[in-house]
Amino acid sequence: MTSAAAPAVGEVPPDGPEWPGEPASRGRLAGPARTIGVVLARRVAAAAAVMLGAATTAFVALHLLPGDPVAIILGPSTMASPQVRAQIRTDLGLDAPIVVQFLRYLGRLLQGDLGRSYQLQQPVSALIGDQLAPTVQLALAAIAVAVVLAVVSAVATAGQRPALRAAASLWELVTVSTPPFWLGILLLTALSFRLHVFPVAGAGGFGALVLPALTLGLPVAGILGQVLREGLETALEAPFVTTARARGLSQTAVRARHALRHAAVPLVTLSGWLAGTLLGGAVIVEKVFARPGIGALTLQAVGSRDMPVVMGVVLLSALVFVLLSTVVDLLYLLIDPRLRSDRGAR
């Protein structure tokens, strides 16, 4: 009855069931569930496109590598006869047309088969699986370090005295400009070799994780802190902050409970970038601290030009990025109801 009342001309209809007489194709009228559905479909399509692109890159890179794959697999000191070579070629499907090879490659990828390492003669997926745990550990620890440092420094300095803000800015500039490999070396020199607080190398225990996590997390903390502080300063000038202050909330409560949540939204956007930084950084940090992990595996593979392993890591990295950014986009819709309108969704 009342719900059947037509909206006034020019009034934006609320979310909910479609208005009678309006064409159903008007996306503006879609309910939140449908908007989420549309966003999800769009995201999944984009993600699939990126993964297909990454797989194609992988295939092209495998074929770009100079040298005959059969010769690479057999190694330099082989006595294999031409018949044996031809047999291997047929077994591997290398005599099929390139398009067929590509489709077969995609099919194997879908089954989780990343191929075999040239050097280590093991399935790439097994190699990566073995090395995954230490790297994930390191990345999670680094995220924790970065988020804690960024939040603390942003909440403490946003909108405060210029001197304090300048100090925070300088700190962020220095952390962003310091090469991670050197930061690791500095931390090792000071805390492991001089003060003997932390172990020098290895992956055993919590103590061995502290310095690598700091090395990986500090530059990230610099960037996160910068973004968070800018967001916080914008949020602190918003009317709702005045309201909260007027209700008698303390300055800290306003910051922590109200402004921080708003400021956190752009932070979520960075998470895709973050995943990349952490994986790239892991290569360097694992080298500096002589830790095992995906980074160490990658380095070894690049050094020996073991393309299947390198491509396995590349595909894994693309997959993590794609999954993360899809999840983040959906999280947005949950965090911020304003985005559920169709205009916000695009």
Added chain:
Amino acid sequence: MTALWVAPRRRGLPRLRRPPRIGLTLAVLVLLGIVAVAVAPGMFSGRSATDASSTQALSGPSGAHWFGTDQLGRDVYSRVVHGAGRSLWLGLGATALAVAGGAVLGLAAALGGRAADALLMRLADVALSLPPLLLALLAMTVLGSGALNLTLAVAISTVPGYARVVRSEALVVRRSGYVEAAVGLGLRRWLLVGRHILPNTLGPLLVVATVGFGTTLIAASGLSFLGFGAQPPAPEWGLMLSEGRNYLATAWWVGVFPGIAITVTVIAVNVVGRHAQARYTRRTSR
């Protein structure tokens, strides 16, 4: 008149926070100094960067050796000074290549029609879904090690970002009045691109490149650190750090001074880059 004066509201203004002026002056001076060192290392250090002396291996900083000596008794200060050129060239070469490649690809995407745009931008999506270091390592796997390949690999890893900037700038410029006018006057396509579109996308591109130069320097020295770039005994900051890594227990100076050189350079570049960004970035929303 005074009644019309309205206090400037902070809320609506673009937040372009600049570091203080003194920082910029300092950064420019530091950069000039580093360029001088890179161009004429002989003026700053009389010693050779590669002369070894086994009797003086790993001696600490002193009047004779300001930054101490490394495991082969080479003077670390001279190596830092003589390494400046090589390290800077790696970063500069990679940035220049990436900017040039980005300009070509970005213009092709913006002006080359729908199919080219779609293809190039999907490629950029793929590339940007990977960490730059991993992309560079992938390129190194295909190309093999060496300083030249390293420059190329770092350039490849940063091209997609530049291509995006050029594309979006070119799309804006293409719709502006003077380009429409030039089209109306019947200017030929390549003249249009060369005389109007490219010069007007160049400014933002160079600003982005200044900021990117710092990152590129870190990436290039990082790959050298990992052992894929300059080969011993050449003095290069990243390589020196990786050699210093092995002597941290006894000789901190071998691994500390080259790092200071990189960090100071990158900080100076970043300060200049941020100023340029705050000053010259287009203030329109797109």
